Amino acid sequence: MRVALLLLLLLAVVALPGAFFPQRTSDPNAVQQYFLDHPDTADLLDSLHLFDVYASPWFSAVYLLLFVSLIGCILPRTWVHLKNLRAEPSRVPSRFTRFDVRGQARAAGTPEQVRRRLDAALGRRYRRRLASERGRTADGETRTALTISAERGFGRETGNLVFHLALVGLLVVTAWGQLVHYRGQVVVVQGDTFVNAPLDFDSFDTGSWYGADAQEPFRVRLDSFESEFTVDSQARDFVAGVTLTETDGSTRTADVRVNHPLETDDTRIYLTGNGFAPRFTVTDGSGEVAFSGAVPFLPTADPNYASNGVVMVPDANGGERQLGFNGVLLPTAAADEEGNLIGSAYPQPLDPAVVLNVWVGDLGLDNGVPQNLYLLDTTDMEQVLTTAEDGTEAPVQVVLRPGESVELPDGLGTITFEDLPRFAAFDVRYDPSIVWMGVFAGLAFAGLVASLFLPRRRIWVRLVAGADGATVVSAAALARGDDPGLQRELDRVLAVLESDQAATSKEDR
Amino acid sequence: MNSDLGDISTLLIYGAMASYVVAMIAFAVDVSALGVGAPKDRRRRAAGIGLSTMWLGAGLQFVAIVVRGLAAGRVPWANMYEFTLMFTFFVVAIFLGLQTRRDVRYLGVAVSMLAFLALMLAVAVLYVEADGVQPALRSYWLVIHVSVATLATGLSGLAAMISIAQLVKARSERATVSAGSAAMAASGATAEVTSGAAGGTSATATAVAEPSTQPSATFGSRIVGSLPPSANMERLAYRLNAVGFVAWTFTLVAGAVWAEHAWGRPWGWDPKETWTFVIWVIYAAYLHARVTTGWAAEKFAYFALVGFMAVLANFYIVNIFFSGKHSYAGV
């Protein structure tokens, strides 16, 4: 048991670093940032697994050892306990003086009668064994004593075992869930549909036992998205109205909210983010429409939803001089005194505007390196500049409101900001272990309560016929662990013998 | 939302804080009277005043919490300020509840001080206007998970106060024993054995307190002498911690269920989750040690104090200085 204690403490210690260093699993961006901020220590920390503590060899070693120790200890105890459940209560100890909680009484009636009354008083909770024993009194006479040994509270040990076994169960189902789960993340613009298939997700990860046939091929269309904010821009509600088309072709509509995922047969769809996806049309120098579509702009940390985004036009000018735009979307544009847009004043689109820089050159989309759709790779591009009246050159900034269109300089074409639909980000998750986690967590909780609060008590009584036809009763009680109610319990049982003899004395303890 | 009600709630909190200060002074007067060698059976008027003002403070605080909930139009435990209102209320209420069944007036100073200091910090630093909450907090799991977390914090806090008293007392018990007072050693030993039954307490307490009436006893040792035997306090702390552990377990499980609903994963090792896990493991280790080893009682007290320190760190340090998914609860 020292080992278990040591390992428990060790577990607390090895879990802590994960609270101090950013973790890849929960916050990958912060890890990247850490590498930028502390280039000299980050590699060392990384080699010690401090950025993925909970998958590190040393963390795993501690909890696996803990569970090995747990199983090694609990299985034999379960065995013994099962045997004890069937065994009779232990014999009455020969001397009661070594127990702290004792009682004595004299009662009218034969020992047999008194025993019957005590037996009834014990109640149903006790398992008991009635016996008699022969002994010799101090003056050499033989006499017969009747005994009761009673015990209750097997639930305490049962609860303890259930608690520990449920912890094992929790670990096992969690590991199983890791193996069979899948999770996809997708950004959907209002009016668009996604299919629950790996290719349709922006990111998709699975456990190693994942089978594609486990994936229900349902479809989800984002019909509407509504948000609600207080006057000081605090979010109050987000609702994504969706139409779900299930595998069998049936459709239904539903609202997906934070805290209210949409459930299909075995999958859950969570609303994890939202923002705006301005719709643009870009024509190139020849007047051809080179791009048309809604582009999700990612909200920054700004509570008023100032969002960053990129428009890539690889098809412009036959792909020779590709166009790229990067910039911000301001849902409610706020301007300074000179009329320059400086930020967003409210998260709802009261007066939306986009401010874009214009680039021309090679977008770098064809060289096979995966592209971040929210970042413009400008290595092979040139920013489009304009010459002011005084002859200085400055980058072109395109400012557009919905419905507006601008001519780009140098005959590059035009860009039109058509309208401003919203997007919603969804997580689609399949993990059949969740239900079982709930079951084991519930078992562990119930077991814990039983193990801590169910009293485990033994009561022994010895009855000897007294000189005057009365019966002399002596009793003792023992509990496992702290049990402040033990004396009261013994008193309760002996109280049925009423005032025969000033009832019980607590004895001079 | 309703700022008038919010202001009323804040005023009531000031009232509760004032009550706790009065209670603290009254309890301190009571304790110091022991120090000057007042007879054991004197009527403890000051302690009586302390208790009444504690009740008053708890009543005011209860109303303040209810009004706060009305002002915000939701359950009043959704940010650090409100969390503090809740857990200090639980510390005081559990103390008063215990007092109805056994004499725990010796805790009065510590409890009123803890409540006052925490409220002071809350009012001065953590205060926010009563208002609605973010979508992520709109869930009945907020009601369940956070309220039980405040209860658990209250239980651990009260138990920690008892553990401190226990350690102080144990030191003086050891000193008395090593001073070679054979009689004392004997009665101290009795105290160890007996106090299981609630009824046994008073008799043993007198026995142990005896040296305090000796003329040689110092001011401090008289005060310490009036504390119940350390073994009794250890047992009380254990029982509070056991209930507290159940509450922590529930908090953990309910939190995982909620995280599953809100974020699509039951557990993500977010800093807050990590700390809560660590606290849970520390208390599990404490119970383990308590149930399976025969250590000296003082070790358990240190253990429980480490646990409570982790609880405080989880609340004050993690909420403010660590960013994670839980940080929206904000200051």
Ligand code: HEM
């Ligand atoms: C994180 C939670 C816990 C873990 C991982 C854990 C683990 C273990 C392990 C590994 C053992 C085997 C000890 C040995 O080597 O003999 C054990 C035994 C035991 N545990 Fe726990 N335990 C936990 C919580 C608790 C709690 C909260 C209690 C509270 C009552 C408890 C009570 C016991 C008892 C009574 C034993 C039997 C000790 C013996 O047979 O001597 N455990 N536990």
